[in-house]
Amino acid sequence: MSVEQEREVGHKAFISYAWSSPEHKAWVRRLAERLVEDGVFIILDEWDLKPGHDPLHFMEQSITSPEVTKVLIICDQMYKEKANGRAGGVGTETQILTPEIYRKVDQNKYAALVTEADDEGKAYVPTFYGGRIFIDFSDAAREEEAYEELMRWINDAPLHVRPKLGKKPAYLDKDAATPLVTQSRYRRAKEGVERNSPGAAGLLREFGEGLVEQLVALRPDRSRQDGSAPIDEIIVSAADAMRPYVRQMHDLTRSIARGASSAFDDLLAILEQLLATTERDREATSWNPAMFDANRMVAYEGFLGVIATLLAERRIDLIAQALDHPYFYEDPSGGRGRSTKDFEEFGQYAESLQGRNQRLGQNRADWQAEFIHEHYKVGSPAFSRMMEADLLLYLIRPIRQPGGYATWYPRTLVYSSNWYHAFELFARMESARYFSRVSEMLFGSVSAEEFKERTRELGTQRLWRHTVRGPAIGTLAGIEHIASRN
CATH class of the missing domain: 3.40.50.10140 (Toll/interleukin-1 receptor homology (TIR) domain)
Incomplete structure (x- = not known):
């Protein structure tokens, strides 16, 4: 040699x-x-x-x-x-x-x-x-x-390689920030879902119970305030404290979408519990409606984030379940006892934010959209997915029902003015086959022409009084190219 x-x-x-x-x-x-x-x-x-x-x-x-x-x-x-x-x-x-x-x-x-x-x-x-x-x-x-x-x-190149040794979990560090109260339940539920274990449903229910406990515990109690802090600031601080718990729910949604769809019913049950936090208990004798505004904010963000996560995972089937599910909801103000609500019930408005512009000397079109934009710049779901979910929820009723009107207010689309192309779901609907599938599952099997016509009608509506122009609904929904390819 x-x-x-x-x-x-x-x-x-x-x-x-x-x-x-x-x-x-x-x-x-x-x-x-x-x-x-x-x-x-x-x-x-x-x-x-x-x-x-x-x-x-x-x-x-x-x-x-x-x-x-x-x-x-x-x-x-x-x-x-x-x-x-x-x-x-x-x-x-x-x-x-x-x-x-x-x-x-x-x-x-x-x-x-x-x-x-x-x-x-x-x-x-x-x-x-x-x-x-x-x-x-x-x-x-x-x-x-x-x-x-x-x-x-x-060649000393094994198929299975030992992973790089990481750091111990942050929650074990005495000097680290205090972990979320639901952290243990969240970890167990996530592991159960990802392993598709028989006990995953029970672990999800435990997490849901812990989530609700925290969303109630973090709710501001107006009777304990000394009046020195503005009400909108109190609500914003409470929503900030609640938001990490809702992000845990979004992460569990991703795990369910990727491998344990059978647990999706349990996630819908958690959403029902989330919705229940926006209203007083039937036994309550006195309350301040503003107490629940932080819960209303995170209920909107929570549901929107679930749909956004499912869009990212391309689980149209699970989105259809979420949109058509009758959400069990005890409305103490409704006079009808126990009832169910449609998904639009999650799109609630925090009235205590109305005076925030005047107090801060600012001119925000929608403060709830502002907070979502601020908190979803990083992590998952991405803010662009939140806008995509908002658009989808906005289109559902008017496209399903001829002559119907939108029952979902797409707050985050106030940030879509510089978005010059269709969101992913609608861009993929350029395929006639994909459009047919999505239309059957989400839009009541409307034709491509019906979809285009009803979306154009929505595009003429003005959504925000303080903006020069509204979102380009037709562009965001990609109507010029819907079902244009086989």
């Missing part, structure tokens, strides 16, 4: 085998040739043991040389018998291999390649090899898998 070739060699391997039959020798040769083609320098008696050479020296040098990084022990019935009986060349190699295998600290140099098994399927492995793991070439149907396993072993 030339100096240049030596520099290119990554691994040298010696093949130990028995001359069982011409067919077996041919198989070993083909394996050796393929390994050479794949960059492994092979030491094989047929190639390297010449007349005048000492076979014993050849064997000993090939097995013990530090330049030989791998030794392949080809095991069939004859090899096992000769190795155990210390017969012939295999017996000699066995006497060299045995102390090497047992005394060497590095056990990654030797591997048995089993090419034959007995009638009971037990591999023919010599005694000196013991119970060590071998590479199974005995099944011709999986020979390619075995060869890949061999190549990975030779």
Whole structure:
């Protein structure tokens, strides 16, 4: 071998085998040739043991040389018998291999390649090899898998690699910020959902109960305020404290969408509980409506974020369930006792924010949209997905019902003035097949022309009094290209 070739060699391997039959020798040769083609320098008696050479020296040098990084022990019935009986060349190699295998600290140099098994399927492995793991070439149907396993072993490139050691969880650090009260329930629910465990539903319900407890506990109590802080500031601070809990719900939504759709009903139940926090308990005898404004803000953000997350995961089927679900809701002011509500009930308005512009000397078109824009710039769902969800919810009723009006107010679209193309869902509806699927699941199976016409009508409406122009609904919904391709 030339100096240049030596520099290119990554691994040298010696093949130990028995001359069982011409067919077996041919198989070993083909394996050796393929390994050479794949960059492994092979030491094989047929190639390297010449007349005048000492076979014993050849064997000993090939097995013990530090330049030989791998030794392949080809095991069939004859090899096992000769190795155990210390017969012939295999017996000699066995006497060299045995102390090497047992005394060497590095056990990654030797591997048995089993090419034959007995009638009971037990591999023919010599005694000196013991119970060590071998590479199974005995099944011709999986020979390619075995060869890949061999190549990975030779090149020290295992299929499964130990992950990089990370840091201990932040919640174990005494100096870290106090974790959310629901953190433990959230982690258990997330793990249960991602493993699709039988107890995932119960874990989700536990998380939902903890979520509601916190959204109620963080609700401002006006009776305890000294009057020094403006009411809108009190509400904004309360909503800020509630928001991380709602983001946990969004993260669980993503896990459900990716692998545990059967748990989606339990998520809808959590949304019902979220909605229930926006109203007083039936037993309450006195209350201030502003107390519930923070809950109304996060109910809107919470539901919008669930739809935005499902859009990101392309789970149109789950979105359809969320939009058509009758949300169980006890309305103490409704006079009808227990009832159900449609998804529009989540689009509630915090009236205590009305005077915020005047107090701060600002001119925001919609403060609830402002807070979503501020808090969803990073993380998931992204703010663009929140706008996409808002547009979808805005279009549902008018497109499903001819002559109907929008019952969802798309607050975040106040930030869409510089958005000059369709959101992803609507851009994908350029495909006639995809449009048909979405229309059937979300829009009541309207035709492409009906979708375009009803969306254009919505585009003429002005949504915000303090803005020069409203969102370009037609552009955001991509109506010029709807169902334009097969």
